[in-house]
Amino acid sequence: MKRKKHTSGDDEAQIDMTPMLDIVFIMLIFFIVTTSFVKEKGLDVNRPDENQSNNNQPSKSLSIRIDANGIITMGGREVDVRRVVANAQTFLAENNTDSAAIQADKDTEHGLVVEVMNQVKIAGIDKVSVLVKDS
Template identity: 80%
Template sequence: MKRKKHTSGDDDAQIDMTPMLDIVFIMLIFFIVTTTFSNEKGLAANRPPPDQQPTNQPSKALSIRIDATGQIQMGGRVVDIRRVVANTQTYLAENNTDTAAIQADEDTEHGIVVDVMDQVKQAGIVNVSVLVKK
C-alpha cells in the first residue's frame, strides 16, 4: 500500500480572478450607460473680452434701480413693474441704445430682478447687466 506524502497546500491553491473581473467590467458598463447628463438652465453672463479697453464715452444705457423693498425707479421716478415695458420703449424712442443696467439692492428678491430683466428684454433691449448694491 502506497502512502501519500503530505505537501503544503500553497503549491496547488490559486484563485481564478477572471469571473470577478468580468463582473467589475459589466458593472462599469452598466453605470456608464445608465448615467444621464443634464444641461443646467440659468442666466447667461456676457463678459467683455479681457483685452477690450474701457471707453471714456458717456453711456446711454437705461438705468433701473430696485431698492430692498422692491420699489423700481427708472429715470428718477418710481415705476410699477407692469409699466417697465412702456417706460423702456419710451426711453428707446428718445435714445438710441441697446443696453440696460439694473442696479438692485442686496436684499432685493431675485424674482423681482428677473421680472424686470424680462420686461426690459420684451421692450427690445438686448444687453442687460445686473449690478448689486450693498
C-alpha cells in the same frame, strides 16, 4: 609618524557636477511628461473685439434701480413692474441705446429682478447688466 604636506593640487580638488545635473534634467523631463493638464470648467466670456470701432456706440444705457422694498425707479420716478416695458420703450424712442443696467439692493427678491430683466428684454434691449448694491 610622517605627516603629509598640503600641496596646491589638494586645494583645487572639485566635485564633478555632471551626474547631478543629469539627474536634475531627467527629473524635470519626468515631471513635464507626467503632468496632466486639465481644462478648468467655468463660464465662457464673450469679449468684444479690440478692433471694433467705438463711433457707433450708444450714448447711454437705461438705468433701473430696485431698492430693498421692491420699489423700481426709472429716470428718477417710481414705476410699477407692469409699466417697465412701456417706460423702457419710451427711453429707447428718445435715446440711441442697446443696453440697460439694473441696480438692485442685496435684499431685493431675485424674482423681481428677473421679472424686470424680462420686461426690459421684451421692450427690445438685449444687453442687460445686473449690479448688486449693499444697503
